[in-house]
Amino acid sequence: MDALIKKLSHFFDLTGSEQIYLERFGRPEEAVAAKTDLIRIDDPITDAVVLLEGWALRYRYLPDGRRQILTFAVPGDVVGLEGSLLRSADYTFSTITECRVAYFAHTDWPELLIDQPRLAAAILWVSFTEQAMFLERLVSLGRRTARERVGHLLCELLARLSMIDGTHGSCFRLPVTQDVLADTLGLSTVHVYRCLQALRSDDLVRMADSSVELLDRDSLAKEAAFEPAYFHLAPAPWWTQQALLKFEGKAPLRD
Amino acid sequence: MDALIKKLSHFFDLTGSEQIYLERFGRPEEAVAAKTDLIRIDDPITDAVVLLEGWALRYRYLPDGRRQILTFAVPGDVVGLEGSLLRSADYTFSTITECRVAYFAHTDWPELLIDQPRLAAAILWVSFTEQAMFLERLVSLGRRTARERVGHLLCELLARLSMIDGTHGSCFRLPVTQDVLADTLGLSTVHVYRCLQALRSDDLVRMADSSVELLDRDSLAKEAAFEPAYFHLAPAPWWTQQALLKFEGKAPLRD
DNA sequence: CGGTATATTGATTTGGTTCAACTCCAGTGG
DNA sequence: CCACTGGAGTTGAACCAAATCAATATACCG
Numbered sequence: 420m421d422a423l424i425k426k427l428s429h430f431f432d433l434t435g436s437e438q439i440y441l442e443r444f445g446r447p448e449e450a451v452a453a454k455t456d457l458i459r460i461d462d463p464i465t466d467a468v469v470l471l472e473g474w475a476l477r478y479r480y481l482p483d484g485r486r487q488i489l490t491f492a493v494p495g496d497v498v499g500l501e502g503s504l505l506r507s508a509d510y511t512f513s514t515i516t517e518c519r520v521a522y523f524a525h526t527d528w529p530e531l532l533i534d535q536p537r538l539a540a541a542i543l544w545v546s547f548t549e550q551a552m553f554l555e556r557l558v559s560l561g562r563r564t565a566r567e568r569v570g571h572l573l574c575e576l577l578a579r580l581s582m583i584d585g586t587h588g589s590c591f592r593l594p595v596t597q598d599v600l601a602d603t604l605g606l607s608t609v610h611v612y613r614c615l616q617a618l619r620s621d622d623l624v625r626m627a628d629s630s631v632e633l634l635d636r637d638s639l640a641k642e643a644a645f646e647p648a649y650f651h652l653a654p655a656p657w658w659t660q661q662a663l664l665k666f667e668g669k670a671p672l673r674d
Numbered sequence: 675m676d677a678l679i680k681k682l683s684h685f686f687d688l689t690g691s692e693q694i695y696l697e698r699f700g701r702p703e704e705a706v707a708a709k710t711d712l713i714r715i716d717d718p719i720t721d722a723v724v725l726l727e728g729w730a731l732r733y734r735y736l737p738d739g740r741r742q743i744l745t746f747a748v749p750g751d752v753v754g755l756e757g758s759l760l761r762s763a764d765y766t767f768s769t770i771t772e773c774r775v776a777y778f779a780h781t782d783w784p785e786l787l788i789d790q791p792r793l794a795a796a797i798l799w800v801s802f803t804e805q806a807m808f809l810e811r812l813v814s815l816g817r818r819t820a821r822e823r824v825g826h827l828l829c830e831l832l833a834r835l836s837m838i839d840g841t842h843g844s845c846f847r848l849p850v851t852q853d854v855l856a857d858t859l860g861l862s863t864v865h866v867y868r869c870l871q872a873l874r875s876d877d878l879v880r881m882a883d884s885s886v887e888l889l890d891r892d893s894l895a896k897e898a899a900f901e902p903a904y905f906h907l908a909p910a911p912w913w914t915q916q917a918l919l920k921f922e923g924k925a926p927l928r929d
Numbered sequence: 930c931g932g933t934a935t936a937t938t939g940a941t942t943t944g945g946t947t948c949a950a951c952t953c954c955a956g957t958g959g
Numbered sequence: 960c961c962a963c964t965g966g967a968g969t970t971g972a973a974c975c976a977a978a979t980c981a982a983t984a985t986a987c988c989g
Contacts, residue, residue, distance in 0.1 A: 430759075461903070463911065479809070479813055481813070481817060481818070481899050482899050483899075485817040485818075486817070487812060487813040487816040487817045489809050489812055489813075500802075501802035501805060501806070503913070503914060503917065504685075504795060504798060504799045504802055504910065504911075504914050505799075505802055505803075505806075505906045505908075505911075506906065506908050506911045507903070507906075509806050509809060509810075509903065509904045509906075510809060525913045525914070525917060526913055526916050526917050526920070528917050529917050529918075529920040529921035529927060530920070530927050530928065532787075532921070533921070533927070540759060543759060544759045544760075547756035547759055547760055548760075550756060550805055550808070551756070551760075551764050553805070553808045553809065553812065554734070554744050554764060554765060554808065555764075556812060557742060557744055557808065557811060557812060557815060558734055558736065558742040558744075560812060560815035560816050560860060561742040561815050561857075561858075561859070561860030562736060562740040562741070562742045562857075562860060563736070563740075564944080564945095565944075565945070596966085596967065596968090597967075597968070598967085602816075602817075603816075604816070605815060605816030605817060606945075606946090607945070607946050607947075608967095608968090609945085609946075609947080609948095609969090609970090610944085610945055610946070612968070612969065612970090613945090613969095613970095616969085644736050644737055644738075648716075648762070648764065649764045651760045651761065651762075651764075653760075653761050655759065656718065656759075656760075656761045658758070658780045658781055659758060659759050659780070661781050662758065662780060662781050662783050662784050663784075665781070665784040665785070666784035666787070666788070672784060672785050672788070673785065819976080819977095820976075820977065851934085851935065851936090852935075852936070853935085861977075861978090862977070862978050862979075863935090863936090864937090864938090864977090864978075864979080864980095865976085865977055865978070867936070867937065867938090868937095868938095868977090871937085
């Protein structure tokens, strides 16, 4: 649960007992092989999946075989929360590398909500920030050029990984083939290659055996219009705190 | 609250008292002029907005003026739920036509959750289905052709509007200019025009003064790979019901 | 009735795709 | 130990879907 705790700490500082609760809540931690489906499209989502180590992704196919990758998942990400209210998944979620995962059972939410409302809020916060990332991706696919999309994705990944200490400076592992990048960015493999090439020859990035280094974060971010505000890495606002106090019975429900 | 109630009924049949509660919960109903910002980017989201009548949209600009429209909102949509946990909006939400709206105050969530957990779940369901629509839009922008995107959007809108009785057969009002469609679909205005033209001359759609009719839903849906499963118009699954019973104290929290 | 926003149309350009080689591995099995 | 295979990356050339530019037509609006 380390990665998730690290991530949540941007929203709340979890108390010791909350951390322990969370460990217990995400029942059996499991190792999963690379290229394994954890959630399959049209199947019910039995539990939400917490990614603890490794890389994974969500994708969908069109009937004729075109594929769109919806998100990368990195440690600390929680996938499939919506399964608690929806009957089936509208994406497949698969590991890329070997992973460690934990599960949040849908039927345990009431317990969590009542015993640990702060934790419940923090997990919902994860879901909301993820939604913000979807919106940002929409902007990329709709209105950014190929080069900008590539640059933006690299900036985003660096930011997301550094949030959970998954980076060395501006360098991070990216265990992903070019056609995965292409299907993420709505481009062809060849063109992804050419964009990376261009960024390389402009001394903006460097790549070697599945690792990337952003040599000039700032100009890359500027060029790609990368604005990290959408990660919402800010402590819970007062109205959240207020609502939580109410919920815990420490403030009047109606004022 | 009519539109919202109609929409929620696809998930739950609301009891009379739940309907009344909802009316009261969405405090002052308000009329809003066309082209008014209800949520502004970077501002805190003071309350979630429930759209009761009219059309609205969410959008973002890139620094150089390119615009991406993220979603259309039609009656029954709830926008800004995430504001309860996030400090600021990462989009602007504006009316297109005159609208009627209501507001859900963030600080009232605990009350709702404790008094009416079923309602709370139903509203969260709205948020999750909306997320599913984002994902579908991602597929469009990433992997569908221009013509497919246009067709898919029309199918989606027909489906969403019929969900709240906003259609006449396969016909609905679409009070939106072509450049709004363009910024939604990641295309240029001119090209949107040409796609519509083509669909028209293939006798798939007909358009007249801001209204659209889908003359052949099925082939349009087929061509655009429109698969309405992503609306998740299905009653709450058993595990949701189970969790709600637990929450209401009618079932043991731990079993 | 003039003026601004929107729709329509054609000509031209371009960013990105497609196709087809070719290279460079890391297995793998004989 | 080496030949063989298949996946990934690299490169060039031809092509195309959609953008851009520019002009006209039309509708709406005070």
